[in-house]
Amino acid sequence: MAGPGLEFENEIADLEEQIASLERNTDRSEEIDSAIRSLRLARVAKLKETYSSLDPWQTVQVARHKNRPYTRDYLNLAFDEFVELHGDKHFGDDRAMLSGFAKLDRFKVMVIGHQKGRTYKERAACHFGCAHPEGYRKAMVKMKMAEKYRLPVICFIDTPGAYPGIGAEERGQAQVIAESMFMMSDLKTPVICVVIGEGGSGGALGIGVGDRVAVLQHAYYSVISPEGCAGILWKSHEHAPKAAAALRFTSDHLLRLGVVDDVLEEPLGGAHRDHHQMATRMKTYLSRQLSELEEMPVDQMLEQRYEKFRKLGVFLEEN
Structure with a gap:
């Protein structure tokens, strides 16, 4: 594998x-x-x-491994009865954003996640996991549907960033990501987000506001890709390893800084070496978190979600 x-x-x-x-x-x-x-x-x-x-740049390489399990792999291995839902009711269907109903043990859920594609043809059709505005609008429509029918939402994050093309910007890329984050902050149903590979910039944040946020051991979650950071600071992508070390975006950093709640241990040698074992661990984690969240009153859940994100980036100043 x-x-x-x-x-x-x-x-x-x-x-x-x-x-x-x-x-x-x-x-x-x-x-x-x-x-x-x-x-x-x-x-x-x-x-x-x-x-x-692993150093941070090696972690990035593992997170991008071509055989790493993607959203559809987890749907096939950890979930049952997946029914895909298409379209944003405005423009079209973005294949970089996967959504649909599924079952996880006794739970009926709505799954939303980035999809990169395995072959080059699939990757090109999925824009290499970079969603357009219609992808985030599709996600929002499906989340509101989940809220209506009281279904928990599970988000799998795996993108280097939102699609940066002119067409995406013309259709409101930044605005729709902000709208999605705002809507998720007040979604009256449990939301669990897991970074399964790359968690890049606003493209990741667009489906990253949840009651529980977890990251796989060899994934990364960052404000910008290492190449993007190197291009801005050092004017060359050759400095990507240096940027990776400076960004503090590996799982141990994220847990220590309070950006994520949990780190999911990967099989020896990375998730790409054993999809089945990784899917089993994912299923166990999601089931446990859903069991905890279903017992929580909605008002308390929303308050904790709000406070969770308000605390991010807190710092102290000394005179």
């Missing part, structure tokens, strides 16, 4: 190739089996060593 390795995974890839080569050997012996066991142990040890000390 992992697919092509990342540059910092070269030693892991070498071990995996040696294991695969020995396993293809039709003339297996006890000596070969012993060698395979030793290589597997070495692979696990190397994965633990590598993924326990």
